[in-house]
Amino acid sequence: MRSGAAGGGGGGGGGMEEDDLLASILGGGAGGGRTRMRSNFPGAGGEHFRGGAREATPEVTTVERALPLTLEELYNGVTKKMKIKRKTFDETGKRTTSDQVLEVPIKPGLKKGSKIKFKGVGDQEEGGKQDLHFIVEEKPHPLFVRDGDDLIHTLELPLKDALTGWRRTVTTIDGKQLTLDKAGPTAPGSSDSYPGQGMPISKKPGERGNFIIKYNVKFPTTLTAQQKQELKKIL
Secondary structure, eight states, rough: OOTOOOOOSSSOTTOOHHHHHHHHTTTTTGOOEEEEOOOTTTTOEEEEEESSOOOOOOOOOOEEEEEEEOHHHHHOOOEEEEEEEEEEOTTTTTTTEEEEEEEEEOOOTTTTTTEEOOOOOSOOEETTEEEHHHEEEEOOOOOOOEEEEEEEOOOOOOEHHHOOOOEEEEEEETTEEEEEEESOOOOOOOEEEEEEEEEOTTTTOOOOOOOEEEEEEEOOOOHHHHHHHHHHHHO
């Protein structure tokens, strides 16, 4: 590196060399060209220039991790303990790996796709520490399908019951027994809605969505000629 203060060479003591003159014209001042300095310690912000603009610090990335939850956990709310491994640098700059347990709060009524965010708990990079986002996923349920704040349950009915009437008991997601009773015909694909028996509405504490019963009428696959005649007489 050439020093901007040097005036030696074969000319007079007050002369300016060509390199120094060029640096002066381009705004480098008496200090001449720029001196590059790199930090050897990770996380220190990367490369810098003496007498010049600082290079951009690398942007810290965000890590996303799936968090599968049962419908009951999303209904009741729960705190999940999640173990993560994170890479950091010690005082000497050596890369180390450590375990950490995070407590992830799940509010009642939280929907799939919701994010629970933790700042600075991920791996340490040159620009800082990564953020970690848990993405809520919904596990399939054997009895219910969620639709927003509503819960849907499909009830299978034989054709005979659908035509002549029926009585059933259905268990809601919170364990309550709901008695269903119909005296007349039940149309295939029809449904009934029970307000306030669905999922909690996370943004409206104390309120719940609907519990919807859909009816799937099971038709016979074959009929004898006599059965057909009897049905024609009845219907």
